[in-house]
Amino acid sequence: MDGGDEGSACAMADAVNAGRSSARALAAAALERIARLDPGVRAFTEVWPREAAERAADVDRRIRAGERLPLAGVPLGVKATEGLTSVQSVRLLAAGCVPVGATSTPGPGTQWQTWGATGRGPTLNPYDPRWSPGGSSAGSAAAVAAGMVPLATGSDGAGSVRVPAAWCGVLGLKPTNGLVPARDRAGLNTPGPLARHARDAAAYLSVLAGTPPGPAPRPPERPxxxxxxxxxxxxxxxxxxxxxxxxxxxxxxxxxxxxxxxxxxxxxxxxxxxxxxxxxxxxxxxxxxxxxxxxxxxxxxxxxxxxxxxxxxxxxxxxxxxxxxxxxxxxxxxxxxxxxxxxxxxxxxxxxxxxxxxxxxxxxxxxxxxxxxxxxxxxxxx
The missing domain is CATH 3.90.1300.10 (Amidase signature (AS) domain)
Incomplete structure (x- = not known):
């Protein structure tokens, strides 16, 4: 596995908000990592350099105009079955995330959901290409684990955020059902993040819930x-x-x-x-x-x-x-x-x-x- 950018999403946003970096630079770096690392993982079904450039330019304009965005310039992998119009994608982009590509999900022809399909073959687990990365948020977990992006969207109807998080060695959170509108009539499928850091998952959650950003999570005051x-x-x-x-x-x-x-x-x-x-x-x-x-x-x-x-x-x-x-x-x-x-x-x-x-x-x-x-x-x- 490649460590990629060891900085958290929140550290990236802090740097963009403070003018020490730009959304444009972060997007370019993420696209370079995807080009270098994804042939060995197949986490992405599409890469969006034009979309990323336009979104990054908009974030940089907003920052120059004096806005402060909780996830300013953070490169984001987007679960392919959600795209840019899902509730969580819309809220994350408004918070400053820059979408860099669509991440793989299970393809047709099988009842099992613990894999990701791309035109280049199945998504590979970054720890060992012989293994599945889990699913259905397969590419999102693999992209975060491989260090291509610091955050990626997932949705969890039975474990589809948590299973790939476990098998790819990252953090996966399913919020309380109903906190964000479900993606199915039964109310089972809940949006949630794939991340490497608790602080990033917390920032993502506050954006989804529409609550003001809070302090970074700290260990419990009591066990x-x-x-x-x-x-x-x-x-x-x-x-x-x-x-x-x-x-x-x-x-x-x-x-x-x-x-x-x-x-x-x-x-x-x-x-x-x-x-x-x-x-x-x-x-x-x-x-x-x-x-x-x-x-x-x-x-x-x-x-x-x-x-x-x-x-x-x-x-x-x-x-x-x-x-x-x-x-x-x-x-x-x-x-x-x-x-x-x-x-x-x-x-x-x-x-x-x-x-x-x-x-x-x-x-x-x-x-x-x-x-x-x-x-x-x-x-x-x-």
Whole structure:
């Protein structure tokens, strides 16, 4: 992997707002990195040099006119299925982001969603080209992981931000459902960022939510009470994946960010309800799906009377190859929270003995994204 620009998106915006850099220069640098690095990753389906130049020029004009933009000049990868007209794209561009290209998503012809398709072949995991980068925000995660852009848009209907974040070793946040308009009728598909830094994810979130930019996230003032579950009561999680995620959680315990609490977590299996809510053949009826949603919310409400956070591995298994996942459900530990609406984040946790990236998945009470980002900030410190 290439480290690319090690600076955060917020550091870039600070430099543009202060006149130490320009949106034009940042866009040119991002396009150069894409030209150099993307042949080995295939994260982008299109590159937009003309669009980027026009948007960058507009940002630079606004800065010269005295505006201060929260994401001034930040090069942005845009999930191809969203384009520039989605709610989150419109808000991010208004905040000063400069779109540099469309990132890959799954193509037609398969039911599994953990891959990205381009005209040059499948998107490759920056850690090992034999592996899938996850999906459906495949190219966004790969582009951020490879250092081509500091931020990219994602959308998460079952884990489509968090799974690729885990498998590409970056941060992926699914906000509370309803904070931003959903991209599907069922209200499951929530926009969210792929990023390398907690501060960048926080700035992105404030832009999406339309709230004033706040201070950078800091580690929690007190350890947040955290329950651990490797399976949520139903997932067949690989022991090597669970061990890596739990070891990362234990590091956060030693850092004083979280404190473990023994809580039995057995949630209703969401699989049938998810398919029912999406109207897919063979799924539960709508009434049955709503009963499952109510059960999940009640079960989680009980868990959150005793803890601040729920921790799991992000996925039950490591990245699969480009032949597909077989019978494994990569979203088994994530999609319950699309149904319940709880915010969740995937943080880089480490690697299996084979070198495959693993994510630590944290879930908070509705509206408590700040708790997730504070632990993300603590994780960056060690």
């Amino acid at each position: 947040l009470r955290t329950a651990w579950s490797a399976t949520l009561g139903f997932a067949g999680t690989d022991s090597e994946v669970a061990e890596v995620a739990l070891a990362r959680l234990e590091e956060l315990v030693r850092a004083g960010a979280v404190t473990p609490h023994e809580v039995s977590v057995r949630l209703t299996d969401p699989a049938g309800a998810w398919h029912g809510l999406r109207g897919r053949a063979g799924g539960a009826t709508a009434a049955g799906a709503e009963r499952t949603r109510a059960a999940l919310r009640a079960e989680l409400a009980e868990v959150f009377t005793r803890v601040d956070l729920l921790a799991t591995p992000t996925t039950p298994h490591p990245p699969h190859g480009h032949e597909g996942p077989g019978e494994r459900m990569s979203v088994a530990l994530t999609w319950a929270f699309n149904i319940s609406g709880h915010p969740a984040i995937s943080l880089p946790a480490g690697f299996t003995p084979a070198g495959a990236p693993v994510g630590l998945h944290l879930v908070a009470r509705p509206g408590r994204e700040a708790d997730l980002l504070s632990v993300a900030a603590a994780a960056e410190g060690g």
